[in-house]
Amino acid sequence: MNWEWTPQMRQVRDFLRYFAKTEIRPISRAADVAHEVPISFLKKVKALGISMEPIPASVGRGGDGEGVGEEQDAKRVRQTNRIAVVAAEEMAWGDAAVIITLPGPGLGGPPVSATGTPEQKERLFGVFSDPEPKWGAYALTEPEAGSDAAGIQMTATRTKGGYILNGTKTFITNGARAEWTVTFATVDRSLGRRGQRAFVIEKGQPGLEPGRIFDKMGLRASETSEFSLVDAFVPDENLLGGEAYYEERQAKGFRVAMATFDSTRPLVAAMAVGIARAALEEATDRLTQNAALSLGTPLAEATRARLGQMAAELEMARALVFEAASMADARQPNAKVASMSKAFSGQVAMAICRQAMDLVGSVGALGDSLLEKWYRDIKVFDIFEGTAQVQRIVISRRLFEEAGAER
Amino acid sequence: MVGEGSEELLVSVRELAHSLGQTSLRAVGRQAEADRAVPPSLSEAFAQTGLDLTADPEPDGAGLGVGGLYAVGRELAEGDPSLAAALLLPAWLRHLSRAVNRPLTALSLDPAALDGQSDQPVVALLAQGEGSTLFLAPEAMALAESAPERPGESVGLSAAGLVRSDRPQASAVTAGGDAKRLWREGVLLAISLMLGAGRAALNTAVTYALTRKTFGQALTTYQGVAFPLADAATWLEAAEGLTERAIWLHQSGDASAQQAMLCALVASRQAAFKAGDEAVQTLGGAGFVSEFPVEMWFRDAVAAGALTGRLDRFTVLLGEEVAS
Numbered sequence: 001m002n003w004e005w006t007p008q009m010r011q012v013r014d015f016l017r018y019f020a021k022t023e024i025r026p027i028s029r030a031a032d033v034a035h036e037v038p039i040s041f042l043k044k045v046k047a048l049g050i051s052m053e054p055i056p057a058s059v060g061r062g063g064d065g066e067g068v069g070e071e072q073d074a075k076r077v078r079q080t081n082r083i084a085v086v087a088a089e090e091m092a093w094g095d096a097a098v099i100i101t102l103p104g105p106g107l108g109g110p111p112v113s114a115t116g117t118p119e120q121k122e123r124l125f126g127v128f129s130d131p132e133p134k135w136g137a138y139a140l141t142e143p144e145a146g147s148d149a150a151g152i153q154m155t156a157t158r159t160k161g162g163y164i165l166n167g168t169k170t171f172i173t174n175g176a177r178a179e180w181t182v183t184f185a186t187v188d189r190s191l192g193r194r195g196q197r198a199f200v201i202e203k204g205q206p207g208l209e210p211g212r213i214f215d216k217m218g219l220r221a222s223e224t225s226e227f228s229l230v231d232a233f234v235p236d237e238n239l240l241g242g243e244a245y246y247e248e249r250q251a252k253g254f255r256v257a258m259a260t261f262d263s264t265r266p267l268v269a270a271m272a273v274g275i276a277r278a279a280l281e282e283a284t285d286r287l288t289q290n291a292a293l294s295l296g297t298p299l300a301e302a303t304r305a306r307l308g309q310m311a312a313e314l315e316m317a318r319a320l321v322f323e324a325a326s327m328a329d330a331r332q333p334n335a336k337v338a339s340m341s342k343a344f345s346g347q348v349a350m351a352i353c354r355q356a357m358d359l360v361g362s363v364g365a366l367g368d369s370l371l372e373k374w375y376r377d378i379k380v381f382d383i384f385e386g387t388a389q390v391q392r393i394v395i396s397r398r399l400f401e402e403a404g405a406e407r
Numbered sequence: 408m409v410g411e412g413s414e415e416l417l418v419s420v421r422e423l424a425h426s427l428g429q430t431s432l433r434a435v436g437r438q439a440e441a442d443r444a445v446p447p448s449l450s451e452a453f454a455q456t457g458l459d460l461t462a463d464p465e466p467d468g469a470g471l472g473v474g475g476l477y478a479v480g481r482e483l484a485e486g487d488p489s490l491a492a493a494l495l496l497p498a499w500l501r502h503l504s505r506a507v508n509r510p511l512t513a514l515s516l517d518p519a520a521l522d523g524q525s526d527q528p529v530v531a532l533l534a535q536g537e538g539s540t541l542f543l544a545p546e547a548m549a550l551a552e553s554a555p556e557r558p559g560e561s562v563g564l565s566a567a568g569l570v571r572s573d574r575p576q577a578s579a580v581t582a583g584g585d586a587k588r589l590w591r592e593g594v595l596l597a598i599s600l601m602l603g604a605g606r607a608a609l610n611t612a613v614t615y616a617l618t619r620k621t622f623g624q625a626l627t628t629y630q631g632v633a634f635p636l637a638d639a640a641t642w643l644e645a646a647e648g649l650t651e652r653a654i655w656l657h658q659s660g661d662a663s664a665q666q667a668m669l670c671a672l673v674a675s676r677q678a679a680f681k682a683g684d685e686a687v688q689t690l691g692g693a694g695f696v697s698e699f700p701v702e703m704w705f706r707d708a709v710a711a712g713a714l715t716g717r718l719d720r721f722t723v724l725l726g727e728e729v730a731s
């Protein structure tokens with residue numbers, strides 16, 4: 001395990017800490033109330049070149065992601081995941097909804113990096129060289145299939161020059177505004193995960209029908225939407241990785257969907273850590289301004305003990321995040337630790353946000369305190385990118401495998 | 408004190424409140440949250456049921472008292488906690504105002520308001536009309552004339568008026584048995600909202616788990632879903648039981664009523680949070696978006712808990728009571 005902070009990591013942390021404090025935090029409440037991030041802000045970050053783009057652990061490792069392991073890429077990825085989690089924590093400290101709205105490929109980035117053909121990479125990532133903010137998205141979840149990602153129902157029927165897609169995707173981050181969305185469909189439901197393929201659905205795609213944009217408990221400034229594809233013809237060049245990719249290795253489509261998680265789960269976990277850190281700092285600040293804490297009363301003692309426990313749990317979460325990201329940078333399989341980081345951070349961050357809100361007393365419930373917002377924002381970190389239960393399934397399965405159970 | 412024949416009355420009042428909660432309140436809860444107001448038609452319908460008079464003394468002196476008010480609050484809150492708070496607050500304030508002999512317009516339950524060592528502001532629940540704010544803490548109470556700020560954004564209970572309130576002057580504080588008795592009565596409002604919200608969320612999650620399938624099976628077949636729901640149900644059951652026991656001790660004038668009510672509050676806060684959290688979790692993504700009211704009830708439960716101030720205050724107080 002490499003615990004070292006490289007100069008670049010420090011640089012990213014220091015810059016983004018400043019940026020989160022001076023640029024993100026000040027718009028946090030207003031964005032939440034307006035249910036959107038101001039376009040002026042998005043243009044500004046675009047101009048500054050700030051985005052979140054995780055690189056999957058599999059890139060350049062051989063096997064998954066074969067063919068992208070050029071020397072140059074190999075060097076580049078070595079600290080990319082750690083830099084990404086450092087950045088995610090700092091920016092989520094400012095506002096998590098704002099950072100998942102940052103222009104860029106978003107969750108659609110990792111599958112394109114890992115499996116896209118050189119032409120696809122150039123075409124799809126090329127979109128973001130436009131000076132205007134542009135987004136990518138990732139659509140796996142369906143109304144009837146969330147945790148059960150292998151059970152998706154969207155169909156892809158082979159036709160001349162491409163596929164016809166039918167079905168509905170739901171809860172898609174930046175789904176309505178995306179220039180392109182990596183969308184998973186099945187060529188044969190009876191094949192389960194082996195039948196899955198990843199397609200790129202571009203804005204303006206005939207047969208693409210936008211659906212609802214959801215109101216939510218938290219992360220209100222982030223867009224979460226649904227869309228349907230009705231007899232949508234998707235040309236061969238938008239089958240991610242190309243036909244040969246799936247013919248060579250069966251079950252690949254599903255593995256494309258899952259490989260994404262090894263790099264995005266630590267990232268999402270880092271965001272939870274950032275929100276929890278914000279809540280802990282806010283509560284501590286308010287309490288230290290209050291003379292009561294310096295008195296030796298039982299309540300003051302209880303407060304100190306509680307803050308200490310919260311701080312310890314936050315450090316544990318951060319350590320898991322860092323370990324998962326380091327493993328990805330070292331190109332080690334990290335699925336178990338990635339899930340641990342996600343499960344633990346989601347749970348601990350939820351507890352920290354709730355306790356922080358409680359520690360400041362009843363006013364923590366009012367809308368002029370960001371504590372109530374963080375409590376609303378944090379719950380989804382136990383749900384998206386694999387729920388708390390799904391993470392435990394992954395962790396326990398790996399544990400049993402390590403102890404000799406068959407795969 | 409519960410009068411003769413009041414058991415039967417309590418049962419019918421509870422049933423009426425339950426059915427009103429499940430129909431009228433449930434139907435408009437989400438809209439009321441958006442409007443931050445009770446629809447006038449609902450206020451009228453509620454007044455016609457006479458449920459707001461539950462605690463008022465009958466001409467012969469008998470009435471269900473605060474126990475009846477709690478039962479109504481708990482049932483209405485299972486329909487919609489925020490509307491239950493808004494509809495019942497006037498009746499609660501009327502009940503408390505008889506004890507302090509002053510008209511009341513707002514209620515604060517955060518003990519920090521009466522803690523000389525703390526300078527934190529607090530929140531209050533605000534009703535329509537003119538009157539004072541009653542500040543209740545487990546050891547003391549105070550009245551203040553100052554008008555609280557008007558309602559703004561809050562984490563939950565949006566149809567009721569959750570407002571920031573000035574702390575009362577130290578001179579207005581009264582300590583002693585009377586204050587403790589009133590705190591027990593006031594805090595029951597928050598407990599009724601929390602437990603109703605928790606129960607509503609849990610019931611919805613259980614029903615959802617029966618019908619939602621993943622990996623070809625109903626969610627109920629997974630221990631990862633079933634066990635947390637079972638735990639939440641156990642906590643709620645215990646908290647409801649503790650609350651009813653505390654009410655009984657309170658109405659019997661028992662010396663252990665204060666400790667019992669502190670236990671009921673601590674248990675209710677944790678039970679309601681657990682139920683809300685597990686309910687949202689059970690619904691997965693559908694729990695986080697507002698298609699289902701579960702996320703709203705989870706927020707309402709947390710807001711009702713926050714209204715009573717910091718949880719640690721009560722655990723420390725309980726610890727002191729236990730140690731003594």
Ligand SMILES: Cc1cc2nc3c(=O)[nH]c(=O)nc-3n(C[C@H](O)[C@H](O)[C@H](O)COP(=O)(O)OP(=O)(O)OC[C@H]3O[C@@H](n4cnc5c(N)ncnc54)[C@H](O)[C@@H]3O)c2cc1C
Binds near residue numbers: 174219224626688692
């Ligand atoms: C704000 C937001 C943004 C999102 N963004 C995206 C996105 O960009 N792209 C995308 O594809 N999806 C996205 N999602 C969807 C998200 O990934 C799913 O909601 C999540 O995977 C859970 O799926 P589900 O909602 O269908 O819940 P379900 O799968 O129906 O699960 C319901 C409950 O049952 C539990 N459960 C299910 N199966 C089991 C089991 N076998 N054992 C134990 N427990 C089980 C779950 O843990 C959960 O608690 C987003 C969701 C939200 C809320």
